[in-house]
Amino acid sequence: MSLSHALLTALAEHACSGSELAARFDRSIGYFWPATHQQIYRELAVLEKEGWVESLPPESGRGRKRVYRVLPAGLEELRRWVAAPRDPRPIRDEMMVVLRAEAVVGPTDLAASIEGRLERHREKLDLYRRIEARDFAGAMPSREQRLRHLVLRTGIASELLWIDLCQSAIALLKQADEEPTEGAGGGNGPPAAAPRSAPS
Amino acid sequence: MSLSHALLTALAEHACSGSELAARFDRSIGYFWPATHQQIYRELAVLEKEGWVESLPPESGRGRKRVYRVLPAGLEELRRWVAAPRDPRPIRDEMMVVLRAEAVVGPTDLAASIEGRLERHREKLDLYRRIEARDFAGAMPSREQRLRHLVLRTGIASELLWIDLCQSAIALLKQADEEPTEGAGGGNGPPAAAPRSAPS
DNA sequence: ACAACCATGTAAGTAGTTACATGATTTA
DNA sequence: TAAATCATGTAACTACTTACATGGTTGT
Numbered sequence: 001m002s003l004s005h006a007l008l009t010a011l012a013e014h015a016c017s018g019s020e021l022a023a024r025f026d027r028s029i030g031y032f033w034p035a036t037h038q039q040i041y042r043e044l045a046v047l048e049k050e051g052w053v054e055s056l057p058p059e060s061g062r063g064r065k066r067v068y069r070v071l072p073a074g075l076e077e078l079r080r081w082v083a084a085p086r087d088p089r090p091i092r093d094e095m096m097v098v099l100r101a102e103a104v105v106g107p108t109d110l111a112a113s114i115e116g117r118l119e120r121h122r123e124k125l126d127l128y129r130r131i132e133a134r135d136f137a138g139a140m141p142s143r144e145q146r147l148r149h150l151v152l153r154t155g156i157a158s159e160l161l162w163i164d165l166c167q168s169a170i171a172l173l174k175q176a177d178e179e180p181t182e183g184a185g186g187g188n189g190p191p192a193a194a195p196r197s198a199p200s
Numbered sequence: 201m202s203l204s205h206a207l208l209t210a211l212a213e214h215a216c217s218g219s220e221l222a223a224r225f226d227r228s229i230g231y232f233w234p235a236t237h238q239q240i241y242r243e244l245a246v247l248e249k250e251g252w253v254e255s256l257p258p259e260s261g262r263g264r265k266r267v268y269r270v271l272p273a274g275l276e277e278l279r280r281w282v283a284a285p286r287d288p289r290p291i292r293d294e295m296m297v298v299l300r301a302e303a304v305v306g307p308t309d310l311a312a313s314i315e316g317r318l319e320r321h322r323e324k325l326d327l328y329r330r331i332e333a334r335d336f337a338g339a340m341p342s343r344e345q346r347l348r349h350l351v352l353r354t355g356i357a358s359e360l361l362w363i364d365l366c367q368s369a370i371a372l373l374k375q376a377d378e379e380p381t382e383g384a385g386g387g388n389g390p391p392a393a394a395p396r397s398a399p400s
Numbered sequence: 401a402c403a404a405c406c407a408t409g410t411a412a413g414t415a416g417t418t419a420c421a422t423g424a425t426t427t428a
Numbered sequence: 429t430a431a432a433t434c435a436t437g438t439a440a441c442t443a444c445t446t447a448c449a450t451g452g453t454t455g456t
Contacts, residue, residue, distance in 0.1 A: 001415075002294050009301040019435050032296035039416065041437060064424065065435065075305055082301050083308045085316050086294055088324075091358055094202045094286055096232035096351050101209040101282050103347040105275055108283045116285050124288075146372055147303040151296050154365045158291055161361055165354045172346055201443075219407050239444065241409060264452065265407065403456085410449070417442075425434070 003043050004052075006033045008070055008078045011053060015069040018044055031128075031155060044068055052077055095162075099169060111173040118166035125159040128152060203243050204252075206233045208270055208278045211253060215269040218244055231328075231355060244268055252277055295362075299369060311373040318366035325359040328352060 006029050010021055021044075022037040024030075035043075047053045052074030056067045070078075095117070102110045136149045206229050210221055221244075222237040224230075235243075247253045252274030256267045270278075295317070302310045336349045 002292075002297050003415080005301060006297045009297065009304055012304045017435075018437095022435095029297065029300060032291050032293060034290045034292065034416095036417070037435085038418085038437080041435090045437095078301055079305045079308055082298055082305060082310050083313055085313045086298075088295075088317050088320055088362065089293055090234045091232050091355065092202075092234065093232060093289060095288075096354065097202050097206045097209065097229065098282055098286075099347050099351050100229060101205060101278055103344040104209055104212045105279045105282060106343070106347075108279055110282050113283055113285045117288050120288055143306070143372075144303040147299050147306075147369075150365070150368055150372060151299050153368075154296065154361070155291065157361050157364070161354070161357050162288065164357070165350070168350055169347075172343075172350060203443080217407075218409095222407095234444095236445070237407085238409080238446085241407090245409095401456100404454085406451105406453070408450085408452100410447105412445100412447085414445075415443085417440100419438105419440085421438070422436085423434100424436100425432100427432075428430090 002033055003035055003039060004047055005078055005081050006035070007040065007043055007047060008052060008074050011068055011070045012075060012078065015067055017065040017067050019065070021068075032151065047074070050074075050077075095165065095169075102173070107173070111170045114166050114170050114173075118163060118170070121159050121162045121166065125156060125163065128156045128159065132156070202233055203235055203239060204247055205278060205281050206235070207240065207243055207247060208252060208274050211268055211270045212275060212278065215267055217265040217267050219265070221268075232351065247274070250277075295365065295369075302373070307373070311370045314366050314370050314373075318363060318370070321359050321362045321366065325356060325363065328356045328359065332356070 006025075007021065010016075010024055010029055016024070018041050019037065022035070022040050025033075025035050025040070044053065044055075048055060048068070050073075051071060053068045053070050056069065095114075098110065102108060132149070132152055136145065136152070140146050140149060206225075207221065210216075210224055210229055216224070218241050219237065222235075222240050225233075225235050225240070244253065244255075248255060248268070250273075251271060253268045253270050256269065295314075298310065302308060332349070332352055336345065336352070
């Protein structure tokens with residue numbers, strides 16, 4: 001499970017409390033593995049039971065910051081997990097399903113809803129680029145810095161990919177709206193080519 | 201929820217049974233929204249209760265194919281869903297977490313495990329390209345064909361992106377292994393640059 | 401008629417989301 | 429000292445996964 005190991009990583013970078021972890025996630029690892037504070041508190045309890053972290057408890061049992069620190073066993077587990085073989089997660093994106101659906105029930109005003117999503121991707125791209133300029137502007141000496149930069153660059157590339165998809169989709173949908181029936185020789189367009197053998 | 205609408209889409213393309221849906225998912229929509237047969241059967245029951253599909257029941261209650269067909273209300277729902285506004289799903293990929301973790305606890309032999317993943321992405325890319333050659337080789341007259349091609353091309357671009365990440369990561373990790381300590385002026389490398397203000 | 405397989409389904413568990421609760425600290 | 433906020437947590441729910449079960453069909 002990734003959340004637990006994302007937490008171990010963050011705590012290894014430096015020890016902190018649950019709420020601080022949640023805040024750090026919101027502007028760092030959370031870009032690529034989001035987590036709410038509820039998840040984080042639950043998972044911290046599990047990590048502690050596993051003996052991977054310890055908490056320096058405050059005076060009372062509740063309402064006060066409880067700082068967590070990684071134990072040697074936790075670092076060991078993290079090292080094991082890093083080198084373990086793993087398969088890629090399949091893509092699972094609504095956009096892909098929506099486009100297929102629109103191909104069947106369209107035309108609709110899908111283009112408008114994609115515009116919104118496009119804007120969201122542009123904001124994310126902008127954010128990543130500002131982080132890149134801030135943290136990775138100069139020479140990149142350390143191994144750690146280079147690895148973190150690679151993660152960020154992949155995030156940037158991913159946003160560019162989705163921006164490209166959104167733009168292509170919008171163009172395609174609008175074009176189809178404007179010329180609902182058309183073709184070189186007129187008529188109502190070729191009849192969906194030859195009956196293919198169940199295309200993908 | 202996407203699965204229900206992916207099923208509606210598939211059934212709108214043409215009516216079929218649960219097991220046939222599962223098979224079609226394995227070589228089509230399932231590339232971008234995977235689903236097991238258990239999920240599919242459960243969801244079909246829900247769709248039927250909603251009045252979005254109907255099933256032509258076989259003679260006995262069990263053990264025989266039960267063909268599902270979309271009802272007008274189902275098509276209506278699908279049309280509504282397509283145009284509804286939606287946010288992009290955040291990226292959530294273990295790879296990103298693993299690279300951050302390796303930056304903290306490394307060096308490990310992460311490169312070896314990434315090689316495996318790289319191979320998986322190459323296979324997927326190859327598959328998509330074969331599908332593209334098979335289904336989208338000639339002119340692309342129909343709106344439906346163009347939308348489906350766009351989905352596939354995005355899948356291809358996505359695999360290329362991950363292949364690039366895997367290769368960059370492997371190169372970076374190996375390079376760091378070979379020259380664990382080095383620099384223009386020697387020593388054990390610059391001490392992680394200046395203490396920045398908590399880089400991303 | 402028996403084995404192998406196919407189609408449908410149940411059950412239990414994991415991960416993540418959303419809504420709400422409570423005690424402590426800070427601020428007006 | 430009351431209100432607002434912070435830190436920690438509980439509860440209920442949804443989506444997905446994994447393992448298993450059962451009745452029907454097909455092939456030998």
